[in-house]
Amino acid sequence: MDFASRISLLCFGASYAISMVAELFRFLWPHRWVRWIATGSALAGMLAQTLFLVHKGWLSQRIPISNQFESLVFVSWLMAMVYLYLILRDRRLSAGIFVLPITIGLVGMAASLSPEEAGASDAGNTVLSATHGLTLLVGTVVMVIATVVAVMYLVKLRQLRRGSVFSRVRLPALERLDRLNLAAVYLAWPLLTIGLGLGFMLHHLKISDPKVISTLIAWFILTVLAHYRYQPEHRGPRVAVLTIVAGLAVLVSFLGDPIFGTAHLRDRSTHLPAREAGEGGS
Amino acid sequence: MKFLCVGLHWKTPISLRERLAFDRDQVELALQQLRQRHEEAEFAILSTCNRTEVYSAGGEGSQEIRSDEIIRFLSDFHDVSMDEFVPHLYTHENAKASYHLFEVASGLDSLVLGEVQILGQVKQAYEQAARVSSAGPVMHTIFQKAFNVAKRIQTETGLTRGRLSIASAAVDYIKGVFEVFRDKTVLVIGAGKMAELTVQHLRELHPGRLLVLNRNIERAEAIAARFGGEAWAFGRLEEALTQADIVISSTAADEPIIHASDFARVMKARRQRLIAIVDIAVPRDFDDAIREMANVLLWNIDDLERVRHQTIRSRRSELVAANKIVEDELGQLDVQLALLQSGPIIGQLDQRFQRIIEDELAWLLPQLNGLSDAQREKIKHFTHRMKNKMLHAPKATIREELKQGRVGVLELIQKLFGLDRR
Numbered sequence: 001m002d003f004a005s006r007i008s009l010l011c012f013g014a015s016y017a018i019s020m021v022a023e024l025f026r027f028l029w030p031h032r033w034v035r036w037i038a039t040g041s042a043l044a045g046m047l048a049q050t051l052f053l054v055h056k057g058w059l060s061q062r063i064p065i066s067n068q069f070e071s072l073v074f075v076s077w078l079m080a081m082v083y084l085y086l087i088l089r090d091r092r093l094s095a096g097i098f099v100l101p102i103t104i105g106l107v108g109m110a111a112s113l114s115p116e117e118a119g120a121s122d123a124g125n126t127v128l129s130a131t132h133g134l135t136l137l138v139g140t141v142v143m144v145i146a147t148v149v150a151v152m153y154l155v156k157l158r159q160l161r162r163g164s165v166f167s168r169v170r171l172p173a174l175e176r177l178d179r180l181n182l183a184a185v186y187l188a189w190p191l192l193t194i195g196l197g198l199g200f201m202l203h204h205l206k207i208s209d210p211k212v213i214s215t216l217i218a219w220f221i222l223t224v225l226a227h228y229r230y231q232p233e234h235r236g237p238r239v240a241v242l243t244i245v246a247g248l249a250v251l252v253s254f255l256g257d258p259i260f261g262t263a264h265l266r267d268r269s270t271h272l273p274a275r276e277a278g279e280g281g282s
Numbered sequence: 283m284k285f286l287c288v289g290l291h292w293k294t295p296i297s298l299r300e301r302l303a304f305d306r307d308q309v310e311l312a313l314q315q316l317r318q319r320h321e322e323a324e325f326a327i328l329s330t331c332n333r334t335e336v337y338s339a340g341g342e343g344s345q346e347i348r349s350d351e352i353i354r355f356l357s358d359f360h361d362v363s364m365d366e367f368v369p370h371l372y373t374h375e376n377a378k379a380s381y382h383l384f385e386v387a388s389g390l391d392s393l394v395l396g397e398v399q400i401l402g403q404v405k406q407a408y409e410q411a412a413r414v415s416s417a418g419p420v421m422h423t424i425f426q427k428a429f430n431v432a433k434r435i436q437t438e439t440g441l442t443r444g445r446l447s448i449a450s451a452a453v454d455y456i457k458g459v460f461e462v463f464r465d466k467t468v469l470v471i472g473a474g475k476m477a478e479l480t481v482q483h484l485r486e487l488h489p490g491r492l493l494v495l496n497r498n499i500e501r502a503e504a505i506a507a508r509f510g511g512e513a514w515a516f517g518r519l520e521e522a523l524t525q526a527d528i529v530i531s532s533t534a535a536d537e538p539i540i541h542a543s544d545f546a547r548v549m550k551a552r553r554q555r556l557i558a559i560v561d562i563a564v565p566r567d568f569d570d571a572i573r574e575m576a577n578v579l580l581w582n583i584d585d586l587e588r589v590r591h592q593t594i595r596s597r598r599s600e601l602v603a604a605n606k607i608v609e610d611e612l613g614q615l616d617v618q619l620a621l622l623q624s625g626p627i628i629g630q631l632d633q634r635f636q637r638i639i640e641d642e643l644a645w646l647l648p649q650l651n652g653l654s655d656a657q658r659e660k661i662k663h664f665t666h667r668m669k670n671k672m673l674h675a676p677k678a679t680i681r682e683e684l685k686q687g688r689v690g691v692l693e694l695i696q697k698l699f700g701l702d703r704r
Contacts, residue, residue: 030439031438156458159458160458160459161573163581163585163588164592172461173458173461174459174556174579175460175462175556176461178556179461232553232554234554235555235577
């Protein structure tokens with residue numbers, strides 16, 4: 001674990017950045033070495049980030065999602081995993097240019113926060129708190145995936161309409177992107193609903209809190225999207241645009257604390273029942 | 283070792299290509315005859331509708347296989363006068379022959395730039411040669427490298443991407459829209475030659491259902507019967523459009539058969555389900571305003587023609603990258619062939635030292651009277667050990683130098699120790 005303690009955000013952030021540069025370079029020179037560099041760097045970053053998270057969890061003896069810093073690192077880790085899955089499944093896919101900017105952005109945002117605030121919350125201590133945190137985080141990741149897929153859908157549609165069948169930006173067929181979008185929306189909605197429900201149940205959240213307001217707005221847009229998707233008539237570019245709007249709203253609510261300057265996660269410990277608030281933490 | 287290629291390709295008149303082509307049985311017979319003439323050499327014959335090439339490897343100095351021998355063989359085998367075909371022949375030797383084979387296998391030397399079928403034909407040529415034991419280690423190394431080059435070019439460049447016919451370009455468009463085809467309905471409107479050709483290409487996607495609509499129902503039935511579809515009367519056009527996912531339209535109508543307002547009704551009936559329409563009719567069968575509708579992808583003949591030109595342009599633009607791969611792999615092949623050759627040279631080196639030792643022992647041992655057999659054996663064993671220890675470092679250096687691409691080391695060793703240059 002001594003080795004893991006020396007891993008910083010810069011280690012895996014830089015690895016993902018190299019991977020991103022290699023992905024961009026692939027458009028100019030689609031050599032296998034460039035692809036290997038992209039995949040290898042992402043794998044190295046993934047390994048470093050996994051060790052980083054395991055170390056964090058080991059030290060605090062809980063899932064490392066108890067503050068904004070850890071949540072950002074955790075979500076970026078899941079996004080990197082999505083990128084690796086896509087690129088290893090279909091090496092020609094231009095997944096990197098869509099997924100890696102989000103991963104790098106999240107790592108960059110985490111770098112602007114203090115990891116020392118980590119100990120203030122006990123959100124990861126009880127089963128319900130852990131479920132609350134995990135469902136929200138996984139739901140956010142799934143919604144970000146739905147957004148990425150929606151962007152890919154619009155790009156692919158534009159390619160097909162403009163007649164560029166063999167664009168260097170290689171994307172799956174429209175039908176597949178639509179199915180992925182549908183699956184992601186239907187998975188994200190219950191996850192985020194459960195997560196929010198548990199949040200309201202566990203913590204006495206103030207309705208005036210901008211983070212809470214933005215979360216409710218995001219959930220409302222997502223609910224409209226899920227309902228919209230349920231009707232077969234509603235598909236295609238309009239659904240893609242609505243998904244992007246919903247995805248951005250979810251992302252804004254997830255990044256609520258740094259954006260609105262609030263301290264939702266840190267404040268949570270003060271709202272926790274005494275038994276919970278007294279447990280664990282550093 | 284000499285690697286030679288003698289052949290002719292698509293620039294040669296077809297009448298001559300036909301006379302010099304080998305069928306499957308003839309290839310094996312020709313390879314056997316060549317092996318009878320040159321027992322130690324290796325041969326392979328590539329014969330397609332666009333080219334006939336004979337590859338040979340092995341033999342140096344007086345044993346070297348010359349191109350005129352191959353030319354004479356071609357003339358004798360096919361009973362065609364040399365004067366007729368020699369002006370059309372090309373001959374490549376060693377690195378140039380390997381380069382040529384790499385280009386052939388990857389479609390760089392094909393009539394249709396980047397065609398992929400040729401790779402299968404080159405593989406077949408090699409397999410046939412291997413089957414009749416006319417391909418040995420040199421052919422194996424060079425052909426395997428050629429397959430590797432072709433594979434790299436296919437995966438790392440866009441040289442083989444795209445299709446060059448209108449009908450196949452339509453298939454490329456459709457593959458960008460749908461992923462699964464077994465649950466899709468293809469509707470063909472019109473029963474002309476072009477529609478038939480497009481359906482032929484679409485069959486490779488294995489669509490679930492095929493509907494054929496034509497004003498003349500008998501012609502629709504004929505196409506439907508040929509491709510395993512259903513023939514529908516032209517009056518059921520809107521119903522067919524409601525059910526279809528992919529539409530190929532090529533009627534001879536003077537004006538659009540479907541207007542935007544009609545199609546809006548169709549889209550409502552199909553609950554906005556995604557539809558891909560390929561309108562290859564001139565004048566167009568589908569009103570151009572339809573392409574603006576959501577969930578509709580409509581392409582006409584101009585779009586397909588553009589894709590065809592795009593493919594040609596894109597393939598040309600990949601030539602530099604493809605040639606770079608060929609050159610890269612050619613450098614690696616030199617090293618591989620040198621390593622292959624180093625085995626016999628190292629063997630010769632070992633034998634030369636062994637001969638010296640035996641000569642010297644034959645001189646020394648009779649002079650040492652009173653030695654027991656055990657002592658004599660000890661001296662022999664000592665000289666053998668000394669030889670091995672002395673040659674260990676040079677052998678390792680040769681292999682290391684070859685791995686580094688410095689193939690000249692073999693020639694140097696041959697010169698230094700007076701080894702057989704063959």
